Amino acid sequence: MIALFTDFGLHGPYTGQMKAVFHQMAPDVPVVDLFADAPAGNPKASAYLLAAYAAWFPAGTVFLCVVDPGVGGERPPLIVEADGRWYVGPGNGLFELVQRRAGTLRRWDVTWQPERLSASFHGRDLFAPVAAMLARGDAPPGRTRTDASDRRSDWPDDLAEIVYIDHYGNAMTGLRAAALPAGSGLAASSRTLERARTFSDLPVGTAFWYENSNGLVEFAVNQGRADRALGLSVGSSVSIVA
């Protein structure tokens, strides 16, 4: 299975062209759209989101990841194998948390080159073919990487920021709920919110936080929009209240 994690949007021609590459190079491999609206141009917030959601997928999944504001510039194209899952994309920090949390880890610089590489769409021309090769079982088309310039040792283990707002207005953070001290409250927009198990445990209109279905701390309002109620957007800071 190939899973797409990009900031391309589903509309427009970008995701479709990458899928056309997969259909030609790895026709029997199913493809799922995981995120097409990862934090735009923001590899840091994306890195926390990716690590939380990739962990749910089975070993062998190939994640094609493109949040790449520097396309055409100097960041290296990477292949990472972490806990049996494969990741292909730009070496701009996007894989930092996946790597940091991995039990087993291997890394390659992509050395394969397409016949024609556009300046602006490496997702289609470089990363998608490499993902297709991995998904059909080819050896990684690269050279073992020793350079750590893509690592971001200064980023925290958990990110106390909003990293995603979903269709319902729920606001996900880069914090893993399991990493919080028991009984923690969370403050967002100068309000302290209590933890609940899920939506239906609270009166309609109540704001709370809960552990979402992929383990992240998420702000929500029962039958309402937490982003509007709490004034949250991607990048908003939150803080842990002991």
Added chain:
Amino acid sequence: MIALFTDFGLHGPYTGQMKAVFHQMAPDVPVVDLFADAPAGNPKASAYLLAAYAAWFPAGTVFLCVVDPGVGGERPPLIVEADGRWYVGPGNGLFELVQRRAGTLRRWDVTWQPERLSASFHGRDLFAPVAAMLARGDAPPGRTRTDASDRRSDWPDDLAEIVYIDHYGNAMTGLRAAALPAGSGLAASSRTLERARTFSDLPVGTAFWYENSNGLVEFAVNQGRADRALGLSVGSSVSIVA
């Protein structure tokens, strides 16, 4: 074939994770996105939309339906077979019209339990696996249902409200055109509109109603947006003018 009917949006990780379940459990079954923007948190409006659109699909189709504002709460998880089509989702009224209009009907309470059930995403953890089992030909993983607590006998046979606004601004109602008296006008936002066959039969800019391609009464404006022209949104009332 599995058809998805949800209020999840196509963006974000929800639909992709359900498709990942299908690829693992029922890899040869095609999946189509029917609605990812069913009326959010509104099982009643969704029920009329689902009944109209499901009727177009062939027998054997499995509809995975998640419009579930009470996720984590008390509504029962159901399997319904109506006229040879299968429906999986919450027993909150979402299947009321499908059941009421069915020639043949069987019902089960889902008894299968996943190893791990998140509190907030039964679509992925419970309903998608059950839909995959049905789609690959397994017997319904449940117990014949006799309880009628999911039925909504007080809901009308046709709903005189807007249940969906499409990409063009066309406004669908929960009324079946075939159920209207011949020559009926329809009033929306204190204007009475006449029936037309299709867009190109009328001058540009004219508002009208017509029987849409799935049999519902729909308000439209030739090369314009009916939602803006008539001030309509999901939940707006309409009335039949004899």
Added chain:
Amino acid sequence: MIALFTDFGLHGPYTGQMKAVFHQMAPDVPVVDLFADAPAGNPKASAYLLAAYAAWFPAGTVFLCVVDPGVGGERPPLIVEADGRWYVGPGNGLFELVQRRAGTLRRWDVTWQPERLSASFHGRDLFAPVAAMLARGDAPPGRTRTDASDRRSDWPDDLAEIVYIDHYGNAMTGLRAAALPAGSGLAASSRTLERARTFSDLPVGTAFWYENSNGLVEFAVNQGRADRALGLSVGSSVSIVA
């Protein structure tokens, strides 16, 4: 492979119903969403976008193209084979540039009729079945076309207008970069912009134009939105500055 080029949006039931037709009639053929947000109701702008993007796909691809403000009216349903690629859709100019730029060209009027043709959704009832037939290798279900009423000889070879705004705010024109004199500037919204190779070659916030990954002239701002910075929307005129 079938590629979808429509103005339907991905949300709502339209694309899903066409895919359900493909799954039933051509179950082994992969389908990709190329554009679901082609210029709405605008076959002219769409024609330049389609010609640029279709050229990237391999011979044998079937493009199902529905930008059809006259659905239900008099425009003829067409099949076009141009340079080994197939196109199915309304004869309203949508295929003008594909045909004009083709080395080899064959044309048919669709003569196949569905059992039931809705007045408003020929994409599902007529065009999708015809595309499925072509994709599975059937002979074109039509009659060789000699009528040129669908041709638009008065349209230019390249269109100096914005034809698409993408998710990032980049603004594509209907101009092929290769057709511009060397050293051309381009004026949009009374500003003249210089050419760059790609985003990362310029300071953050700088507006420029470049040849996009499918050969079109595109306005962009490094880590910004060109549509807002330059006040551009679909239909905005641009001009070449020698």
